[in-house]
Amino acid sequence: MRTATVTIKPDALTHNLRQVRKLAPKSKVLAMVKANAYGHGIAVALPALQQADGIGVASFTEALEARELGWQKTIGLIEGVFSADEWQQAIDNDFSCVIHHLPQLQWALENVPDADSPTRTVWLKYNTGMNRLGFADDTIVEIAKQLHSAGYQLILTTHFANADNNEHPLNAKQIQCFSAVLAGLKQTVSADIKASLCNSAGIINFPEYHYDWVRPGIMLYGSSPVIDKRADELSLQPAMDFSARIMAMQIVKAGSAIGYGSHWLAEQDTKTALVSIGYGDGYPRVVADCAEVCVIDASSGKSYRCAIRGRVAMDMITIDISALPENIALDSRVVLWGDAPHVDEVAAYAGTIGYELLCRLSLRPERQVCSSL
Incomplete structure (x- = not known):
């Protein structure tokens, strides 16, 4: 039987959450589980992230799924709601929402939830330079006043554009803007206003700005969020192992080509193996010539690095x-990513980031859950 397998390791998720706690011991944690927990499966991720103070999702469907799976703590809609009807549904389901543009503000002012409703706490998005979502400098204070006057508890939030690069000049500008507005709001609106600035990269690179809530995402899944440190250097463990099996072996004669486009030519007689994995399973189609996988020798348990030859096809490499x-x-296990090679390494082969590879896995590989590391 063709075998391509995605193995999720819940213990790694729990371990990585503990690392967040160590790095930000005074902050609450909003664990990001959007995009089906970055491709890991929200049903598997939630039990492993029980010690988080809340979870963040991108869509109403994701929020409802998390609630149906039994999550009772904070569920934050990080893009907010998309209609007045959704705002009422957020109230009915006890969701907390980001407010980042005027229609959302209007819906919130027109329909204020009861004082004990979790929806009474809103995450007020301030655009400090990412230039995606959020209110600008000239409106943020007035909007905060309106929400506070209506009875809302506020968490001022923004999003870094370059937190992965500690030296990028925009980081300092965003921190300065955020800190100044937060101080002003505490003085002129309410001393009880909370703050949330740091995503995964910010948690690592800007420890003095963790504030009341941190919002880890990719680091929970064992991938490095910063450009100058590997995941293992941050004591993060990969929560996913993506593997397949050797399905055939052959000798490719010197001067012969392999695969579509005859992309790779053998300089000498080369022993090759066909592996039951391809872009139809979620492995990137375009990878550098140096791309490697790990073959596990079943008899010894030893792992061997092997280079990919020729183009990645839909169903095999x-x-x-x-x-x-x-x-x-034959049938030896081949690791596409996991402990080695790490998904960040594979992403570098493909000229992308680990986030994308994890999120775009197809439904074809078999899914399984590892009971322990």
Whole structure:
């Protein structure tokens, strides 16, 4: 049977959440589980993230699913609602919402929830330079006053554009803008206004600005959010193992090409293996010539790095197994990403980021959950 497998490790998720707690011990944690928990499966992720103070989702459907799965703590809609009807549904389902543009403000002012409703706490989005969502400098204070006067508890929030790069000049500008507005709101509106600035990269690079809530995403899943440190250097453990099996082996003669477009030519007789994985499963179609996978020798348990040869096809890849033991078995396990190679390494081969690879896995691979690390 063709085997491509995605194995999720809940213990790694729990471990990574503990790392967030160590880095931001005084802050509450809004764990991001949008996009089906970054491709890991929200039903698997939620039990592993029980020690978070809340979760963040991008859509109303995701929020409803989390509630149906039994999540009783804060559920934050990080893009807010998209209609007046959704605002009422947010109240009915005890969701907390971001407010980032005028229609959302109007819906909130026209329909104020009861004092004990979680929807009474809103995340007021301030555009400090990302230039996607949020209110500008000339409106943020007045909007905060309106919401506070209506009885809302406010969490001022914004989003870094370059927190992964500690040296980018926009970071300092965003921090300065956010800090100044927060101080002004505490003076002129309410001393009880809370703040949330840091995503995963911000948690690592800007510890002095963790404020009341941090919002970890990719680091929960074991990927590094910063450009100058690997995941293992941050004590993060990959929560996903993506693997397949060797389905055939052959010798490719010197001067012969492999795969579509005859992209790779063998300089010498080369022992190759076909692996039952491809872009139809979610492995990137375009990877650099240096891209590698790991073959696990079932007899010894030893792991061998093997280079991909030729283009990635929809259903299979070819790898060079010339350096492997002669007795390497058909059906040997091949790790596409996991502990090694790490998803961040594969993303570098593909000229993208780990987020994308994790989120765009197809439904074809078999899904399983590891009971322990």
